[in-house]
Amino acid sequence: MARVVLQQITKTFQNQKVVKGLNLVIPDGSFTVLVGPSGCGKSTTLRMIAGLETATDGEIFIGSQSVNALPPGKRDVAMVFQNYALYPTMNVYDNIAYGLRNRGTSKKDCDVLVKEIAEIVGLADFLKRKPSQLSGGQRQRVALARAMVKKPKVFLMDEPLSNLDAKLRNQMRVELTSLHKQLGSTFIYVTHDQVEAMTMGDQIVVMSDGNIMQVAAPMDLYQEPENLFVAQFIGSPPMNIVPAEGRSDQLWGFRPEKAVLLPASVSPVSAEEMWTAKGQIVSREILGSDTLFHVETEKGRVIVKTETEEIGQYGSNVTVTVAKPHVYIFDRVSGKKVGRLAERGQVSALAGGVN
């Protein structure tokens, strides 16, 4: 177990900066998820921690030791790759044992450790098989076993579930979280899937264009996004963004589930405490437990998530209302969150803008 610290980490590929001076502390024993769209630099960051890429600038600490000059094998980290990267010519046993043998573990100890770990991940009956004879889920377990058997200080995982089908992915998500609790090691997990990030991580690092946009716990990230990027990246469907009323330098945003749909004929009870917009339902997505209504309003198109599908049909005229405490204010230029509509501090900012 160890904490990982990144200090001003930069990576440049052919004069193009893909990671731009990251500062990040990954606490000891945490499950930290690096999440962001493709090309945001999350995998490069992970690979720099692993030692598979050299940082152009900055320093990486694992525990108290600077690891910039250490080769991957000496950093005491283990990595699970997106394509598992199993050794195709070796059987499951040798795949798991390979790292141990290179560390000088005796054959006898090696045997005990491999069999122990194979039992934990449910591979005891498959030790003689080659990776090509295993299913995707079993290969994933071999990759995990290979990482676990070395008992590393830090586990690095680069989109390890992306090659699995939806059902197996859900199952593995649960297994990985319980494995983390069981081992208590530091896990650094890279994904572009915000559902994976929200369900697995206890610290989420949202990245965009080589920068960290926000570091927070899942619910903090959801409820208190620091900027427009995080507000729109985290949450499905994303936050609705509408023009601020009376302020051209601001944008307002609200979560689809915080909005309420009313028939056009009904007036909101306390209209002054609400953001309201009249519009027409242009499409409807029934998700089972919830329904998404796409509403074309006078203030732009918004999505409303409700528990009932009865409220409106395609073409119905409706009023969208959102309680002001649920409306976030963002700076239009910097994208940073300024506050919420109903917060006392924002009253002056809204003067003349809101009725």
Added chain:
Amino acid sequence: MRKAATAHELPDTGQVRAQAASRPTSRPDMMTRLRPYLYLTPAMICFILFFFYPIGSIIYLSFQDWSLINLEAMEWVGLQNYTELVADQEFQQVLTNTLVFTFATVGISLAISFLLALWLNKKAKMYGIIQATVFSPHIISFVSVSMLWMWLMDPQFGLLNAVLEAVGLPGYTWLTDPSSALLSLILVNVWKGVGYNTLIFIAGLQSIPGDIYEAAALDRSPWWRTLTRITIPMLSPTMFFLFIINMISSSHAFDTIAIMTQGGPINSSNMLVYYIYEQGMDYYNGGFAAAASVILLLIVGVLTALYFLFMSKRVHYR
């Protein structure tokens, strides 16, 4: 009035099956059975005409005493050509030369190619230029290569001796000394073959996923273990392929011998294909030439079969 069934009004399939079953051998069934063979016939005719017939002919001719200048005087002699060949010291030497040449050429060429491929399997522009340079001998004809090396190996005006003399070593009679003629031919064939083999090895190396090496680096795998446990096993299909085609082409060496040494001096660089040519075209001994051809076919066949038998288990196909 009953309407005739159209294509859209298909009868019940059960009824059709019952009708079909009641007919002992219907015409469509016969056609269905014959169709694959009919499709294969043109290819089979070519195959029989250009592969089986020549092989069959050469086996038949190897049991005859005949000459190219008097084909009518062909006489059945049974195994006599074979018994005489096997007892012939010249043939024994030719056979030994062929085996030495084949294994030395294949072994040295593959070893050098593999090492070159490991070195050249990088992305920098310089390595691309070296790759092209190494490959260039492959596109030159054997005749040109032979002429070039005859000049390089010339005892008086050749570059090789000039270099040797420049560093204080005595010159060498490369092609005119019985002890070095075969070695010289091996050198030329290795030089010509290395480029092609290197290119195929590089293609094989590039097909190994990079993340496997990254996993090995995280597993603290030392370079030699990465080479023996990961690279070589994953390259085994390429090695297997190269071994077979190199062995076949080396055992069929002709051009370099015909141009550079004519099998001499004192038969020291003579090999099976050139020997067959000599027997058939120079000495008009068709029976001997045919028998030697069959022996060559057997040697290559047996070596390939043995290699498949013992080595194919070690080949890893992904």
